[in-house]
Amino acid sequence: MSTRHLQLCGYAVLLGMGLAAFSPAQAATSAANDPYGDWTGTLVADKGLDCPTEGLSYMQIQPTRMIFVPQMGNLVLHGVPNKERQHYHAQLILTDARKQPLPIVFEAHPIDDTFEGIYGTPTCRAHIILRRPENHPLDNFLNRN
Template identity: 50%
Template sequence: MLFSFLRPFCALLLMGCAAGAMATPALASAQDDPYGDWVGTLVTDKGTCPDTYESVLQIRSDKLFFAPATGTLVLHGTPDKDHKRFHAQLMLKDAKDKPLPMVFEGHPEGDTIVGVFGTPNCRAHVVLQRPKNTGWSHFLGDR
């Protein structure tokens, strides 16, 4: 064959991909390793909430961000040192110039972060997980 010299290389590449897929490391708990991105969909408990799209929580060592329904509004906060509580807020004003607070409060629970989101017109809960889909999994055809 014309490309027979590539056969050993392709075989090694496929074996490496298969070994990597089988050797998936156990995920650390959300309290032990909270850093990175977390996603989940808000579930409305009361009022009208942005529960159509996934919300994103992004935790860094010195700051955190929560974007309800991956919208344009972003709540800001600072994680506590022992990773037991995640608080973010944004203070806006409504059309009548009254305060319009938005608050996210979460805590680790196993390998998830469980939280509540609230505004004067909304109360919702959410279970956030690490995103399942990555560019590499799409490359391998795993969706």
């Protein structure tokens, strides 16, 4: 390659970096206006000893359905979102060893660009703040997500 060609490539790279530096940051979207998509956060126990607080929890909202997965485990709570009323409720009812119902519930509402939620079982009450996950295209490309 000629020296002139390398200089032009260098200028192009610097110009691209400069344009990226001066482009406006993407504004956070209000959770009330755009609740659809993926949300993550970590539960914090308020009451009880066996709350799933060790790992990341996940909520996905679509126009006709929603799910909440505490601690990214095997339990998946299902619900139907109501964007107009800002009502986001998901539940799962299991049966315990004595054949009694074991309800697991999750309620959330939007606050600015996050969701605040309450998770509850007969032996646990926890709260959570859910945020949209960070976008890491390189991690996605390398399958490290």
